[in-house]
Amino acid sequence: MAKLRGTGIAAVNYPTGMNLGGDPSQALIHATTSGSFVVTLSATDLGQGLRTVIAQIAAETLGVGVDDVFIDTADTDTGPHDMGTFASRATHRVGNAVIAAAKEAREALLEVAAEELEASRDDLETDGLGNIRVRGAPGRSVKVTDIASLAQFTYGRTISGRGAWMKPRSAVDPETGAMDPDSTEAHACTVAEVEVDTETGVVTVISIKSAYEVGRQVNPALVHGQIVGGAWMGMSHALYETTTPYYPDPGHRPKDFSEYLMPGAHETPEIDCVVLEYPSSNGPYGVKGIGEMTANSPIPAIVNAIYHATGVRIDELPVTPELVLRGLEAKERHASGGVTPSTAGD
Amino acid sequence: MTADLHVVGRSVPRSDGVGHVTGRTLFTTDRSFPGMLHLKVVRSPVHHALVRGIDLSEAERVPGFVRALTHVDVPHNVYTILGLIGVEPEEEFVLAEDRVRYKGEPIVAIVAETEAAALEAVACVRLDLEELPAVFDVEEALRPGAPIVTHWGNNTFMYEGHPCRRVRFGDVEAAFARADHIVEGVYNTKPIEHAPTETTACIAVPEANGRYAVYTNTQALYFSLDNTAIILQVPGSRLHFIGGTVGGAFGGKVDVIVEPLATLAAMKTGRPVKYAFARWEEMQVSSTRSAWRIYVKDGVMRDGRIVARKVTSYADSGAYSRQTPYALTKHAANAAGPYAIPNVSIDAYCVYTNHVPSSAMRGFGITMASFAIEVQMDRIAEAVGLDPWSVRFLNAYRNGDMKPHRKRAEDATLIETMQAAAAFVGHELTPEQAAMTSDPRREGGE
Amino acid sequence: MVSSIVSFQVGDREVEVLVAPMTTLQTVLRYQLGYTAVKEGCRQGGCGSCAVLVDGEPVLSCLLPVEDVAGRRVTTLEALAEPDALHPIQQAFIDHLAFQCGYCTPGMVMVSKALLDRDPDPSRAEILDALAGNVCRCTGYAPIAEAVADAARVLASRGAQSR
Ligand code: FES
Ligand code: FES
Numbered sequence: 001m002a003k004l005r006g007t008g009i010a011a012v013n014y015p016t017g018m019n020l021g022g023d024p025s026q027a028l029i030h031a032t033t034s035g036s037f038v039v040t041l042s043a044t045d046l047g048q049g050l051r052t053v054i055a056q057i058a059a060e061t062l063g064v065g066v067d068d069v070f071i072d073t074a075d076t077d078t079g080p081h082d083m084g085t086f087a088s089r090a091t092h093r094v095g096n097a098v099i100a101a102a103k104e105a106r107e108a109l110l111e112v113a114a115e116e117l118e119a120s121r122d123d124l125e126t127d128g129l130g131n132i133r134v135r136g137a138p139g140r141s142v143k144v145t146d147i148a149s150l151a152q153f154t155y156g157r158t159i160s161g162r163g164a165w166m167k168p169r170s171a172v173d174p175e176t177g178a179m180d181p182d183s184t185e186a187h188a189c190t191v192a193e194v195e196v197d198t199e200t201g202v203v204t205v206i207s208i209k210s211a212y213e214v215g216r217q218v219n220p221a222l223v224h225g226q227i228v229g230g231a232w233m234g235m236s237h238a239l240y241e242t243t244t245p246y247y248p249d250p251g252h253r254p255k256d257f258s259e260y261l262m263p264g265a266h267e268t269p270e271i272d273c274v275v276l277e278y279p280s281s282n283g284p285y286g287v288k289g290i291g292e293m294t295a296n297s298p299i300p301a302i303v304n305a306i307y308h309a310t311g312v313r314i315d316e317l318p319v320t321p322e323l324v325l326r327g328l329e330a331k332e333r334h335a336s337g338g339v340t341p342s343t344a345g346d
Numbered sequence: 347m348t349a350d351l352h353v354v355g356r357s358v359p360r361s362d363g364v365g366h367v368t369g370r371t372l373f374t375t376d377r378s379f380p381g382m383l384h385l386k387v388v389r390s391p392v393h394h395a396l397v398r399g400i401d402l403s404e405a406e407r408v409p410g411f412v413r414a415l416t417h418v419d420v421p422h423n424v425y426t427i428l429g430l431i432g433v434e435p436e437e438e439f440v441l442a443e444d445r446v447r448y449k450g451e452p453i454v455a456i457v458a459e460t461e462a463a464a465l466e467a468v469a470c471v472r473l474d475l476e477e478l479p480a481v482f483d484v485e486e487a488l489r490p491g492a493p494i495v496t497h498w499g500n501n502t503f504m505y506e507g508h509p510c511r512r513v514r515f516g517d518v519e520a521a522f523a524r525a526d527h528i529v530e531g532v533y534n535t536k537p538i539e540h541a542p543t544e545t546t547a548c549i550a551v552p553e554a555n556g557r558y559a560v561y562t563n564t565q566a567l568y569f570s571l572d573n574t575a576i577i578l579q580v581p582g583s584r585l586h587f588i589g590g591t592v593g594g595a596f597g598g599k600v601d602v603i604v605e606p607l608a609t610l611a612a613m614k615t616g617r618p619v620k621y622a623f624a625r626w627e628e629m630q631v632s633s634t635r636s637a638w639r640i641y642v643k644d645g646v647m648r649d650g651r652i653v654a655r656k657v658t659s660y661a662d663s664g665a666y667s668r669q670t671p672y673a674l675t676k677h678a679a680n681a682a683g684p685y686a687i688p689n690v691s692i693d694a695y696c697v698y699t700n701h702v703p704s705s706a707m708r709g710f711g712i713t714m715a716s717f718a719i720e721v722q723m724d725r726i727a728e729a730v731g732l733d734p735w736s737v738r739f740l741n742a743y744r745n746g747d748m749k750p751h752r753k754r755a756e757d758a759t760l761i762e763t764m765q766a767a768a769a770f771v772g773h774e775l776t777p778e779q780a781a782m783t784s785d786p787r788r789e790g791g792e
Numbered sequence: 793m794v795s796s797i798v799s800f801q802v803g804d805r806e807v808e809v810l811v812a813p814m815t816t817l818q819t820v821l822r823y824q825l826g827y828t829a830v831k832e833g834c835r836q837g838g839c840g841s842c843a844v845l846v847d848g849e850p851v852l853s854c855l856l857p858v859e860d861v862a863g864r865r866v867t868t869l870e871a872l873a874e875p876d877a878l879h880p881i882q883q884a885f886i887d888h889l890a891f892q893c894g895y896c897t898p899g900m901v902m903v904s905k906a907l908l909d910r911d912p913d914p915s916r917a918e919i920l921d922a923l924a925g926n927v928c929r930c931t932g933y934a935p936i937a938e939a940v941a942d943a944a945r946v947l948a949s950r951g952a953q954s955r
Contacts, residue, residue: 007771010720011738011764013684014712019676022431042567045362046595047893047930052360059353066353071361074567074590084566086600086706128352172675174506177513177692178752181679187759189767211766213759221357225889225931232932233596233708242536243634243702248483250393250449250701255626257838257927260539265923265933274770278759285354288757292708299713300720304734307724317535317717359886366894367882367901369829369869376828543833543841543895543929593831593895594929625834 001199005206008304011189014293015182016283018087022169025093026080029058029101031109031159033152035130035145037062039101040072042079043094048226048291050090053218057095057284061102062109063126064144080164088289091218092183095284096165104161112151112159113142167282184280186288187213190231192301196309198328201321203306205235207270208298215280215288223275223290230294231271236262237295238302239319261318362591373593374547374563379618382549383412385611386464386621388454388471389631390446393482393700394493397444399474400454408470410463412615415455417441420610421579427602427668430572437496438666438703440577440606446475447495447665448702450631457611457619480700484639484660487699495665495698503663503671503696511678511696515750516689518645521654525645527729532641533718537634537662540707544593546632547622548604550612558609559586565599573602574609585609597706601633601668633705636670637662640681640718645689650730650740654689657681659715663696664703669710671696677711679751683719684760685741690750738764739779744786758784800861802827803871811858818842818853821868829869829898833927840926843899844868850906852925869898872905880946881905881939890939892930899926904940912948916941 017023028040039058045051051071059066073079082094106126113132114121123135126144133141151157170180193206208231217223240261245252254260279286299317307313312327365371402414417423420440429436442453454471458464479493486492487501495501502509522528548562564570567587575582592599608621623632638661645654659677663670674694682690709716727737742760749755761784768775799808802825809820818835821827821844833839835854842853845867872879881904884890891897900923907914907922914922919940920933928936 008724009734009738009767010716010723011684011742011760011767012716012720013680013743013758013760014709015676015680019672019679019710042590044565044567044590044592046565046592046599047891047895049360049362049892051362052358055361056353056356056358060351063352066358074588076567076571076585076587079567081568082566084564084569084600085595086565086597087710172505172511174508175512175514176752177511177515177678177750179675179679180753181676181751184757185755187684187763189760189764191767191771191773209767209771211763211770213763213766215757216354218354219357220355221889222360225892225935228934229892229930229932230708232934233929237538237713241538241541243539243629244537244637247536247637248486248699248701250482253630254539255629256834256836257541257625258836260541260629262541262927262929265920265926265937268920268933268937271932271934272770274766276759276762276766278757278762280757285351292710293712296709296713296716297720299717303717303721304724313721313725315531315533315721317714360889362894363886363891364878366891366897367878367885368873369898371894372828373831373895375832376822378823541929542893543839543927544831544893545833592893593833594893596929625836625838 004196004198004309005193006305006309007191007193008301008308009189009191010297010300010304012293012297013185013187014088014296015185016092016289017089017167017183018083019181020170020179021167023083023089023093024164024166025082025097026164027094027097027101028080029105029161031105031148033149035148036068036070037064038070038072039098040079041082041094042074042076043082043090044074044085046085049219049222050085053091053222054094054098056218058098058102061099062106063128064130068130088291091287092283092289093165095287097163099284100163100165101161105159108159108161109144109147112155112157113147115155116142116147116150183282184215184288186215186290186293188293188297190297190301192298192305194302194305194309196306196324201324203239203319203324205269205302208235210273210297211276212273212290213276213278214290215283216277216286217275218287224273226290227273227294228271231298232268234295234298235269235302238299238317242318371591373544373591374549374561375622377549377561379549379551382618382620383457383459383615384461384464385455385457385608385619386468387452388456388468390442390449390451390453392475392477393449394478394480395446395475396478397442397446397453398476401472404472405456405467405470408463408467410459411467412457412459415441415607415610417443420577422577425573425577427573428672430569433671448700450702455607455611457615482699482701484662484697484699487697495700501698503667509695510693511674513678513690513692513750518654518656518689518691521689522645525653526648527646529644529646529726529729530642531722531725533721535638535714535717537637537704538707539629539634540596540598542594542596542598545623545625545628546599546604548608549618549620550608551618552612552616553586557584557586558612559588560605560609562587562589562605563592563599564589565592565595569600570602570605574606577606578610596708597710598632600706631702633668633703635707636704638714640714642718642722644722644726646726646730648730650726650732650737652685652687652726652741655682655687656691659694660697662699662701662704664699664701666703667696668703668705670704673706673711677715680712681715682750684743686743686747692750735768735773735775739782744784746786760784798858798862800863801865803867809858815858816854817856817858817861820858821853827868827870831895831898833895840903841896841899843902845902845906848909850903869901872901881943884939884943884946888935888939888942890931890936896926896928900928900936904943908944908947913944
């Protein structure tokens with residue numbers, strides 16, 4: 001009986017957007033008289049931080065600071081239509097809609113600024129710090145916040161914008177499956193290290209290390225959070241979770257967190273990543289969607305690591321200790337080939 | 347471009363952080379309304395049965411009982427969530443009619459003054475059920491003579507006349523015939539629960555102007571609103587959905603389960619109605635990630651090149667299809683993995699059984715394909731004597747490659763991502779692998 | 793089954809509630825007194841989202857009949873922050889992105905508070921022990937453990953300054 005260590009890898013891609021498209025999102029933006037901007041949506045934030053990244057995208061496009069942008073969501077009386085938050089679509093779709101709305105609002109802003117500065121609209125630029133200035137004319141600049149107020153009280157104008165984005169719906173050829181399912185694809189490659197206790201069959205994940213390619217990262221800390229949380233979920237799927245432990249037998253369904261197995265704080269391995277950025281052609285600032293995919297590559301990486309450690313090839317999830325022990329037993333009986341198990345430390 | 351960006355690319359703090367750490371963030375059930383009623387559901391205790399009768403007399407005598415709802419109260423009782431995007435047929439029952447198809451299927455909704463009264467009344471409802479044989483395995487469900495779950499005579503979702511979503515690319519059989527190795531694997535996965543820490547919930551509130559406000563933790567406000575409008579046969583303009591703060595979802599809150607019943611109850615009683623899943627309902631009755639059985643057969647040349655891949659997948663949809671038909675189409679588009687394979691055949695079946703319905707979950711249709719394909723890649727590596735990295739580099743898809751569903755790859759970076767991972771963990775690549783790019787025109791150059 | 797009146801303290805506030813027997817502290821806090829930072833992930837002791845402090849000790853309010861806190865002092869997350877200054881644990885949760893959806897956060901913060909009150913310099917294992925009864929489905933726990941360790945450092949340096 002021993003504790004065997006092994007590493008395994010997996011490489012995956014993951015599509016962005018509702019399969020086949022046809023999933024529109026809209027956004028409205030308006031300036032308040034105090035110079036902040038309100039982005040109105042009906043998209044939901046599931047905890048991934050949608051409100052934050054959408055505020056960043058709006059601020060970037062408007063040329064103002066992120067603290068001056070507020071996200072008002074989600075209320076169907078005020079927020080325009082949105083298909084929903086799923087399919088790694090929200091940052092991509094809503095972000096594109098927000099860029100369109102922000103561009104329109106920015107135009108309205110610059111028109112008022114042009115009048116106020118007695119300059120041509122085409123000579124104006126935003127500095128990203130809340131100022132509008134005349135290109136090449138230092139000193140001729142005006143604050144966005146001032147323009148917002150002047151627009152209403154002096155010029156009687158609205159500073160607002162509308163945006164929508166949709167990938168047109170693709171049909172599927174029922175014979176060949178020809179289709180255009182996605183907008184872009186993100187990628188991941190994960191290396192997992194495990195230790196298998198051959199006495200108990202218990203698999204301990206030592207580390208999950210990944211490289212991700214996610215297009216543009218709007219907020220790297222939030223991307224990192226998705227990768228860490230997703231790696232944990234992948235490990236949980238690989239080794240612990242099921243509602244139907246004897247599937248297809250429907251019995252013995254867990255009814256609460258005491259019976260539904262998931263790794264806790266103590267079982268969390270070292271999780272680390274590097275992130276590459278190859279901006280997509282159609283995402284906002286090159287975004288690709290990564291919300292869902294982060295649980296995917298850890299699962300086969302862990303299962304492949306178990307094989308590397310023990311020579312037991314497992315084709316079933318979750319990988320319970322019982323499954324590992326039965327595999328080890330079968331391997332002994334048949335002395336089947338495979339990679340030679342290596343003991344920890346050698 | 348990056349140098350020009352001011353805000354995008356920066357790890358600005360989350361705008362909702364202070365709310366979360368102070369407890370000021372209001373989640374759905376953190377709201378209460380004056381006169382709010384509680385809705386609880388009588389569920390099928392068996393996997394498959396005819397409903398012979400429902401006796402509410404005892405339940406009606408429970409103090410605090412307000413009213414019961416059965417299928418006759420639901421204006422459009424048979425629906426399918428994806429009907430909004432043209433998926434047919436309608437097949438799920440808001441409340442069961444003459445038959446229940448899974449353990450936990452809703453039969454009667456009870457509305458009461460308190461949650462305790464609602465639960466007591468639920469326990470007092472007497473059901474007269476005649477149990478039917480049930481089927482629980484995806485392949486058994488397809489055998490002749492299997493109990494039929496659907497109302498159209500077989501246990502698969504039909505894709506334009508086919509029992510599965512198909513992809514046909516090249517000629518797999520011819521390629522198998524000339525391959526040096528045939529590598530086969532069968533991969534089985536069990537259902538998984540989303541297990542968000544906040545359960546699925548909503549509160550429907552009559553508004554002064556004759557409309558209904560529905561506070562909900564749905565992932566998709568308009569999906570929920572539009573389905574509710576269809577089920578209740580009211581114009582969407584009479585509904586006002588408010589949400590946007592969700593305590594974890596992972597795909598489990600795209601189903602439209604609680605809103606139609608709570609809104610109907612609010613219409614029937616004129617009072618706010620709360621319908622929140624108990625933890626056991628979230629675990630045992632809400633949709634799961636499907637169980638999958640995936641057969642993979644690969645034709646591989648001596649050098650490790652995959653020349654043909656045939657995938658036959660069965661996803662267990664449970665008793666109703668919910669989002670699963672779409673998952674199989676997404677699966678079919680991706681089941682060959684991120685590899686350039688000239689001959690591919692995919693049959694992806696959405697199979698009805700008497701399990702709890704499955705639906706969307708993080709990685710929709712792809713998570714388990716990735717599991718199967720990536721374990722299969724290691725099998726191939728072993729069969730031809732390559733290491734796991736090499737077999738992946740050798741077969742990696744690149745820009746310009748035609749994918750099996752006939753879309754050219756555009757944003758491929760699998761190779762660069764694998765190179766980065768190898769560097770990150772200190773795995774040394776061969777000079778050829780280190781020089782590869784996803785853009786074949788630049789191969790070996792620059 | 794007669795209802796009874798129970799008096800206790802929530803933060804600095806004296807409260808008196810009329811409750812049926814076996815009503816849980818969670819139900820009273822959330823639905824009678826409006827302390828909705830007390831979450832209800834399971835109502836059966838499995839998730840920790842309802843954790844509060846009773847006389848400084850962490851308890852699962854969903855398992856505790858409210859009669860048991862008669863005359864005692866209950867601390868919920870609402871009491872942790874000053875109106876315009878976050879508690880170092882709260883700040884650390886923000887700095888380390890120790891939440892995604894935020895539903896587990898109140899419970900996580902309260903058990904962390906109990907730990908750091910008891911042991912200002914916990915080891916990593918002790919931090920994980922303190923979090924072991926709390927479920928987070930989003931973050932993978934590591935950011936939460938890091939936040940608690942960071943908060944301990946901040947509190948220690950403040951203590952050093954005030955000495
Ligand atoms: S609600 Fe108390 S432990 Fe889950
Ligand atoms: S942040 Fe969502 S459960 Fe912890």
